[in-house]
Amino acid sequence: MIKINFFPQNLHDAKVDAILIPCFEDEKTNQYLSLLGSEFIDEYQRLCKSKSFEAKAAKVHVLSSLGKINASSVILVGLGKAKDLYCERLRRSVAVAHKAAKQTKASSYLSLLNQVEIPDVTFTVAEAILLADYSFDNYKSKNGNGKSKIKNVFLWNNDAKAIPEKRKEIKRAEVVARFTNYARNLVNTPPNDLYPEVLAKEARKLKGKGCKVTVFDEKALKRMGCNAILAVGNGSSRKPRLIVVDYHPKGAKKSLAVVGKGITFDSGGLNIKPGSYMETMKCDMSGAAVALSVVSAAKALGVKHRVIAVVASAENMPSAFAYRPDDIIKTYSGKTIEIGNTDAEGRVVLSDALAFTEKNIKPDQIIDLATLTGACVVALGYWTTGLMTTNDEMATMLSQAGERSGDRVWRLPLWEDYKDTMKSDIADVKNISKCRDSGTITAGIFLQHFVKNTPWAHLDIAGTAFLKEAQYYKPKGGTGAGVRLLLEYIDAM
Incomplete structure (x- = not known):
């Protein structure tokens, strides 16, 4: 550095x-x-x-x-x-x-x-x-x-008296940049070298005083009933993981869980992607990279709040064991999902992660991040992250944090009008909408089914997490979008 x-x-x-x-x-x-x-x-x-x-x-x-x-x-x-x-x-x-x-x-x-x-x-x-x-x-x-x-x-x-205080600003900038760049490195690492167990090894490095790390392998996931994560990961020889990193400083009075989508490679599964759409799908674990980076930075900065990273990680691959369109999956929450398309897998793994987080961790707030929909890129391009929440206070604070950090968000609605589009005739919810319209919003509506009472926000980083061309201080490839946003947000909690 x-x-x-x-x-x-x-x-x-x-x-x-x-x-x-x-x-x-x-x-x-x-x-x-x-x-x-x-x-x-x-x-x-x-x-x-x-x-x-x-x-x-x-x-x-x-x-x-x-x-x-x-x-x-x-x-x-x-x-x-x-x-x-x-x-x-x-x-x-x-x-x-x-x-x-x-x-x-x-x-x-x-x-x-x-x-x-x-x-x-x-x-x-x-x-x-x-x-x-x-x-x-x-x-x-x-x-x-x-x-x-x-x-x-x-x-x-030339003001010697001001230098000690300004050095603190540099120290903070070094931590924020280091872990933004760490997220970039994770996203840019090729999928033959980064898969669910490797993400788990990265998480284990954080274990120490005030920071607990728990990794649930495929056997534990089966016992727990995390069938959604298992279904998505079933087509790959590299088995899925649910990773929890809990930074819990003494005296913490507020808590935030950051839930990240960790699809280390997304072929689309049996609904396989065309070749050109598959080329950058190592970036489909960007939400996981952000979650691990935010909790790492919180620990390094000595943040006074409890910050928990929850990562649902799997490879979405086609095979004789892969999950199928028409499958119905009973999730951790007990709700059932009808699979309409295996390439809408991010929301499927998040259904288990969100329900697990709310039930077992019981944070004050939950924010999930995912490279979830191409529709978000169509709507907002590569400059802005899509924000969905029914909590106005969280929306305002995230928008303000985005303006301060330059890691900007734009709020989209989660109105009742959209809910019918995700209905299933034979299950509690379907993983794809009945129509192509408003794909980013309907994905948010789907996730909303798996958070009952906790204040929650969903960030769709599909356009901002991985760039085809550099933007000023954001490089081509992985950008770490979401890290600086959430560190600003935590600082204001």
């Missing part, structure tokens, strides 16, 4: 490869460039006048220092208009600037982006740097990985 420290001295004395300067569209001059010398101010004004650089948000321009200072480059970082600056705009601009510094082959740089005036600016800048620096190179040979790496970043701060 990059080392982030403070530099409290004269900018001319900074022995770094680049200096990053914040710039606004509506500024007449730049106070930070003036600290470097009049030559830089003159060049900046020339660029602005010619409109070669307009300081629009997340736009950068690299200047050569021409030997005027120790750094070889000065990178101008656009932030848009000063009055319009907010955390997510800064986060994205920091990410673009960090990548620009990498392209100059810099191994270190000094950033003044922490000088802008927004809340928690040090945390925001540090977090964006650490998230933007992520890459998944675990399966590349050493000789094939020739990317330049930034080892040290310095944030300019």
Whole structure:
């Protein structure tokens, strides 16, 4: 991980490869460039006048220092208009600037982006740097990985008294980024190396003081009546697991269970997916990755609330033993599910996990996360997670946490009008809707059957958990969507 420290001295004395300067569209001059010398101010004004650089948000321009200072480059970082600056705009601009510094082959740089005036600016800048620096190179040979790496970043701060408090912000950013990147790593790991028992081994690493880990294998699941998880996993030689990680600090008065869908590979089962739809289905355990990462981060941060990760993990594969359309499954809750399509398996495993969580853990709140529906991608694209809940307070708090973290959500309804679409003639509920409309909502309606009284929210991360192309500080592939959202949410509980 990059080392982030403070530099409290004269900018001319900074022995770094680049200096990053914040710039606004509506500024007449730049106070930070003036600290470097009049030559830089003159060049900046020339660029602005010619409109070669307009300081629009997340736009950068690299200047050569021409030997005027120790750094070889000065990178101008656009932030848009000063009055319009907010955390997510800064986060994205920091990410673009960090990548620009990498392209100059810099191994270190000094950033003044922490000088802008927004809340928690040090945390925001540090977090964006650490998230933007992520890459998944675990399966590349050493000789094939020739990317330049930034080892040290310095944030300019000439107020020595403020540094100890700001160091705490950096420490928190390091934890949040580390476990967001941990979720990314889990999601990006290929399914031949990551399957239910491997997820269970990852969970067992958390066992320790104040943190209990319980893994239910296929024999235990059968005894318990978790037939929904067993049904989905039955087609694979790699058997399913129900994983519980319970972080329970002394004196905790509030509790949150984070329930994650952990389908380590989804072929679709007997309703097999077309090849192009199957290619990225290692990401179908993203909800599980988030759940494990959130409880890990809560433990590392010493969160005062009880946080429990519950992961329902299976491989959905076709075989002579696979579950079938027309099967009826008696779930842990006692309710029965008619299977209409084996490729709607995520909601099936979650039915057991949600009912188990409510009955045995009895948390104050439950939030589940799942790459559940392609319909969510159609509705909201790749920028926003779908939120469904009948609890207005949870909806408001999750929306606010999303705005603060940049890990945004958008609420969809769970109105009574949709309930008839999930009815079965021969079971309590069917795992697919009678029609193709509102697929994200009807999936939420299905899950609602398995939570009786506990305040609950469902997050569909189908569009945000895995990207075809990078978005600022979010990489191509696994993004860790949901980790930062829930850490913000827990902090506000």
